[in-house]
Amino acid sequence: MERLFLFLTIALDAYPWLFLQYLPFRGQLRLSYGKTILSCVAALLLWQLGFVWIARQSWCTLNLMLVWRVFQLVLLGLLTWLHIRSPFAKNAFVFGLLFPCQMLVLSLACFLMRFLPAGLLPPYGVVSLLRLALSALLLPCLLRLWRQVLIPVMDVQEDGVWRSVWPIPTAFTLVGLCYTGNDFELRGVGLAELLGRVAIFAGVLLSCLTLFRMLRQAEARIRASEEAEKSRLLLKLQAEQYQALTRHIESARRARHDLRQHLTVISAMAAQGDCEAVQSYAARLSPTEAAPLTLCEHPACNALLSHYQALAQGEGVAVEVRASIPRELRIEESDLAVVLGNLLENALEANRYVPRERRRISVRARTQGDRLFLIVSNSCDGRERSEKGKRSRKRAYHEPGVGLSSVEAIVKRYHGDWKIEQQDERFTVSLMLKEN
């Protein structure tokens, strides 16, 4: 019976917390859910069997058992590093946040056991049951904290930020580890020791909450400035479009005037019966191809598409636009500008790394009911990422791009959907926005 409780108490070091460790990264697992759970259980079971084996040896001491329990932390760190495709700093941050929680539960259980009648159950049994009860109380609160605060913050893609913040909870973890006794479950924990644990827990929690708030504010500031920039660009584009329209009207007026002159000349030649002269004169008047002014009915999208079409053609990129976007759309113009502007800018950027003869951008858009479907595809050199990794070449390969994360934020706001694909040397972003 005692061995069973020993087994349970060491299992409680890992199991309830492991779920919270993986929760923020559930979309970034290298293996399927089943395989991840199976490998975690297998690794921890091996560790536990090792623990039980050590406990049965004559040379086993409490210090050795403590070392083996600390080794479990290394094992858990290794497992998460192997399983999760996220940067080390993010993993370490969540890990550092969880350890003080786990230690608080352990200390509180060891503190409370002193008030229970002795001999009721073996010491490990009392602690295990108390830990189970306390974990059941604490886990829903942590789960709520994770869902409402931690998981949204995990979307912040700035690796640099995570690199600088992960040591904060880790430092608390190390301090907690330094004061971890090897006989908590046997002798219980005093009030002073418990208060120390509570202080560590409160410290890590408060510092992380402050950090989360700062991160969210910083991200909101970046987004706001980016949207303001896009709105400025949109206004500029509309002004450009207006000027182009004015130029077009002026040139049409001139062409009408010239046409009258040409008709006079041709009629005079025809009256003289000089067919050859008429033919050669008409040949000189062959029309020149002009780019269409209107690519779609929606004014903001039209301005953006025209602007980027002109830019792309200037860089030798073949542009194909087939957009049927109505004039009235219940999607904010600035949001559409952010989406379309970012995608076209990325497409243009990617084409710069492709030989001139293969440069292509294709834009397709159509509404279906209250949904806008959009596809932007471009040639690329095959090195861009093919997943929602929000990477950009504008910075460097290893740094995340703000552009696609802005697109993602807008897609979420409009209850939409999107996907990024890379097939050979073609990069395609497909998205859907639902009108408000």
Place this chain on the structure above:
Amino acid sequence: MQVILCDDCADERERLTDFLRRFERENALEIDIKAYGSADALLQRERVGCVADILFMDIYMSGTSCMDAAKAMYAQGYRGSFVFCTTSREHGVESYAVEADGYLLKPYAWEDFERAMARCRPRWERKLRAFSFVSERIHTTVLQRDVRSIETKRRGCLLHVRERVLETREPLSHFVAQLPAESSFLSVGQSYLVNLTYLEAWDDETIRLTDGSRIFMPVREQTRLRRALNEYQWLRLGERG
């Protein structure tokens, strides 16, 4: 159905392949496409014993001319359809020599392509995918493209086909097994199979078809189904034409 494309322009081959894939999906056909970049390459591989049903050929290509290649293949007994793709009409009369079925003037749209395929109808009509089942003790075959939806009932299924409803005792899995890997049919829960060609609109909970019928999405499958519907729209939007 086998189709051969012969065009020296990679973009044109890609465009035609896109059209053929769309045609394949919309008509529940299975099209095997072979593409060649020159008439010489085509003749080297296909001159003798070519069993393709339709041959799309660009008229202006470097090397052996398209017309010479078509005549050579015709002389060797090729009796599939010829469809010429060109930028000018001047070979119209010459194309009669090989009994061409179509003439696509570049740049052509999806509607032009559909018209050309309609002229080759005898070549592909018998190859349309169909559902085979027993209905009212009679062995019945219905073209997959004509089926709007299939729903399970207490014993068997109801097939909604154009203007009529057919009843069968076959289970839904019988029809699922007859679908190709890539098809426009979507499984909705365990009770429905919906042909997305007839999709009119959808919201968070229901799918509406062109005949006005509504199909409810099971709560557990709503995310998957909404994604599948978006994927279908992206596929349609990405198609040329």
